[in-house]
Amino acid sequence: MTEVSNETRFLHAVQMGLGAWQWGDRVIWGYGQAYTDDDIRKAFEASLNMGVQFVDTAEIYGSGYSERLLGIFLKETEQPVLVATKFFPWPWRFWKSSLLSALKHSLERLGLESVDLYQAHAPSWVMTPETMMEGMVECVQRGLTRTVGVSNFGQKNMIRAYTTLARHGIPLASNQVHYSLLNREVEKNGTLARCQELGVRLIAYSPLEEGLLTGKYSVENPPPGIRSSQYADLLKRIPPVIKLLQEIGLNYGDKTIAQVALNWLICKGALPIPGAKNAAQAEQNAGGAGWQLSAEDVAKLDEATDNIKEYGK
Numbered sequence: 001m002t003e004v005s006n007e008t009r010f011l012h013a014v015q016m017g018l019g020a021w022q023w024g025d026r027v028i029w030g031y032g033q034a035y036t037d038d039d040i041r042k043a044f045e046a047s048l049n050m051g052v053q054f055v056d057t058a059e060i061y062g063s064g065y066s067e068r069l070l071g072i073f074l075k076e077t078e079q080p081v082l083v084a085t086k087f088f089p090w091p092w093r094f095w096k097s098s099l100l101s102a103l104k105h106s107l108e109r110l111g112l113e114s115v116d117l118y119q120a121h122a123p124s125w126v127m128t129p130e131t132m133m134e135g136m137v138e139c140v141q142r143g144l145t146r147t148v149g150v151s152n153f154g155q156k157n158m159i160r161a162y163t164t165l166a167r168h169g170i171p172l173a174s175n176q177v178h179y180s181l182l183n184r185e186v187e188k189n190g191t192l193a194r195c196q197e198l199g200v201r202l203i204a205y206s207p208l209e210e211g212l213l214t215g216k217y218s219v220e221n222p223p224p225g226i227r228s229s230q231y232a233d234l235l236k237r238i239p240p241v242i243k244l245l246q247e248i249g250l251n252y253g254d255k256t257i258a259q260v261a262l263n264w265l266i267c268k269g270a271l272p273i274p275g276a277k278n279a280a281q282a283e284q285n286a287g288g289a290g291w292q293l294s295a296e297d298v299a300k301l302d303e304a305t306d307n308i309k310e311y312g313k
Contacts, residue, residue: 002199003199005199007147008147008171008173008174008201010082011117011201011271012201014054014271015266015271015290016054016262016272016273016274016285016286016289017054017055017056017084017203017271017273018044018052018054018282018285019056019205020057020058020061020070021058021066021205022040022276022277023040023062023065024061024063024066024068025066027225030225031062034277035278037069040277040278041069042278042279043276043277043278043281044070045073045279046279046282046283047285048077048081050286051286051290052289053080053082054082054084055081055082056176056203057083057084057086058086058088059085059086059087059088059102059106059109060086060088064105064109067106068110070083071110071111072111074110074112075111083115083117084116084117084119084149085103085106085110085117086120086121087099087118087121088102089122089123089124089127089132091124093124093127096134096138097135099135100138100139100142100144103139103144103145104144113143113144114143114144114146115145115146116145117147117173117174118144118148118149119149119151119176120136120149120161121151121152123153129150129153129157129160129164132161133160133164133165134164136148136165136170137165137168137170147171147173148170148171149174149175149176149201149203150175150176151176151177151203151205152178153175155189155190155191155194158175158200159194162198162200172198173200174271175195175200175201175202175203176202176203177203178205179205179207179272180204180207180261181241181261181264181305182212182234182241182305183209183309184306184309186202192268192269201271202269202271203270204265204272207270207273208258208274209231210223210227211227212231213258213261214258217231218235218239219236234309240304241304241305242257245257248297251297252293253291255287256284258284258285258288259285259287260293262288262289263288263289263292264293266289267292267293267298
């Protein structure tokens with residue numbers, strides 16, 4: 001593994017983060033019906049009290065409302081918080097200056113002068129990775145972000161981003177990708193290994209597979225909304241996995257299914273950022289860190305989920 005730079009060292013010290021995708025999202029998560037701003041505030045407070053101080057948001061989450069909420073919460077706490085947000089590559093954003101402009105708007109919503117991590121949410125349809133990273137360079141040089149990351153970048157685009165930043169003496173801090181026991185594509189395609197080789201922190205979003213790895217959903221009781229059809233096939237395959245997670249959890253002081261699933265990711269070298277809509281969820285998620293599965297139990301979970309999904313199709 002490449003030596004971690006001083007600029008990105010803080011990211012490698014973090015075991016668990018808090019994802020803010022659900023904050024203000026009505027379409028997928030049912031914000032305003034299933035949970036309120038006060039529920040989200042309590043999730044934020046519970047996370048900090050449990051030692052989770054890295055919060056990941058994005059300009060498109062809740063059409064900017066996630067950033068606004070986080071900005072309000074930041075003003076209400078004296079505890080240190082590491083803030084990450086993202087630039088969304090809308091097809092009308094042609095120029096590298098779009099990144100600087102978007103970050104300034106994000107900072108206004110967050111009520112901050114700078115963020116700890118600014119990420120490209122995905123590769124652009126109209127900008128090359130090189131152009132996007134040139135825009136990121138300017139954000140760093142203006143002191144508006146401490147570090148730079150990417151999200152949903154495969155190996156090829158990640159290396160192009162890494163190389164462009166390196167020419168300016170700026171490390172690529174992270175690559176945020178979909179990674180869970182039920183979606184191990186980044187292991188299969190080599191992205192995880194390449195991140196570790198380059199010293200890039202792999203941040204795992206949807207680490208509980210949108211609730212499937214909590215044990216509360218089944219074929220008879222599917223998740224609400226569009227997640228029901230999205231996971232219809234996978235729900236049929238997961239009962240043995242849920243049972244194994246439950247059995248393993250009993251051997252570690254009665255850890256929950258979700259906590260074992262999150263710790264498996266930590267053991268893989270990833271930084272999971274589970275979402276939380278209330279204090280109870282936040283407290284459970286935080287309990288996934290601070291301990292470690294044995295190599296034997298990691299191997300058992302690997303075997304149980306190795307063919308849970310077809311990759312590259």
